[in-house]
Amino acid sequence: MKITEKKTGYFKSFDGTKIYYEVRGEGPPLVFCYGIGCLINHWQHQIKYFSQNYKTIVFDYRGHHKSEVPKNIKNISIKSLAKDLKGLLDHLEISKAGFLGHSFGAQVLLCSYEMFPEYFHNLTFINGFGSNPIRGMFKTDLVSQFFEVFKSGYDLAPGVCTKLWKLATKNPIAIRLSALAGGFNLNLTHLKDVEIYARGISSIDLTTFLTLFEDMIQYDARPLYPNISIPTLIIGGKNDSVTPMKYQEEMHKQIKNSELLMVPYGSHCTQLDLPDFVSLRIEKFLKNASFEKDSYIKKEAPLKPLPSDLSSEKMANS
Structure with a gap:
């Protein structure tokens, strides 16, 4: 299966922050949202599969990778990411779409659905959650305690913490530890994907990551669950x-x-563990949900060219 041609662009969100996105294929639009600190690479198999018959859309969150860090720290929040998502849909002139969220991406989509449900035809959550995920993570409360200690350390010595954060990509042991922390199954997932994840998360501005991580802990979308009235597929491991x-x-x-x-x-x-199995199940769900071809695309929106300073190496890491 050949991957379809990629079109890329930027748009300015509600506060002027430039948001990067990629579009492949033609057909009903599917929007993919990755986890906190993750990359477009997390959706590589699904994008390759679904871009054969759908218009696949993926974007970098503000402060992540090719998207800008907002000038105002108050605009680093789940609600701001939801506004970015709406801005992207409006920029591409899409009135309704199917949405897929992995991990933290589920919170982004839940917040978005609450704010503008009229854009949603269906939802797919993969390893998602709606409330604080670190309470009991790895069957312990140590993650919560570690976050508080690390955040306090960053407030006192941001330079030291940032250096340690970036060094993680150069140590093979640290990469394997990040695989465990990121929840990968090393028996099924290629180590290359873990290395890309480790490099990606270390490249994110720590202020952005910690601020968004704290918002993730505090956000609770569970009261919204009974009000969701569209076709919804929930996948877990x-x-x-x-x-x-x-x-x-x-x-x-x-x-x-x-x-x-x-x-x-x-x-x-x-x-990433079982991409074909997961993609086939999602495809069955979309067909049962009557997600008909070209029903929700107003017209082809112009895509802005990439700036010249984005090298092919950087693009490859996406």
Whole structure:
């Protein structure tokens, strides 16, 4: 299967922050949202598969990779990411789409759905959660304590913490530790994808990451679950130690007529562990949801050219 041609562009969001995006294929629009600190690479298999028959759209969150860091720290929040998503849809002149969110991407989509439900035809959550995911992560409360200690250390010595943050990509042991922290199943996921993840997360501005991480902890979308009335597919991994099955099961119980798939041997990145299995299940869901071709595209929007300072190496890492 050949990957379709990639079109890239930028648009200015509500506060002037430039947001980077990629579009492939033609057909009903599917928008992909990755996890906090992650990369477009997390969706590589699904983009390759679905761009054959759908218009796939993915973007970098503000402060992530090719998108700008907002000038005002108050605009680093889940709500701001939701506004960016709406801005992207308006920029591409898309009136309704299907949305897929992995991990933290589920929170982004839940917030977006609450703010502008008219844009949503269907939802797919993969290893998603709606409330604080670090309470009990890895079956312990140490993650929560570590975050508080690290954040306090960053407030006191940001330079030292930033240096340690970036050094993580150069140490093979640290890369494997980041694989565990990121919830990868190293028996199923290629180490190359883990290395890309490690490099990507270390390149993110720490102020951006810590501010958004804190908002992720505080955000609670569970009251919204009973109000979701569109087709919803919920996918979890039976071996996910980052966001265990209880999060997906809670979603399924409270979201009316939702579908639940628990993937055997699936880690926190089931879409990378078993990409064909996951993609086929999503495709079945989309067909059952009557997501008809070209129903929700107003017209082809102009794509802005990439600035000359973006090298091919940087593009490859996306």
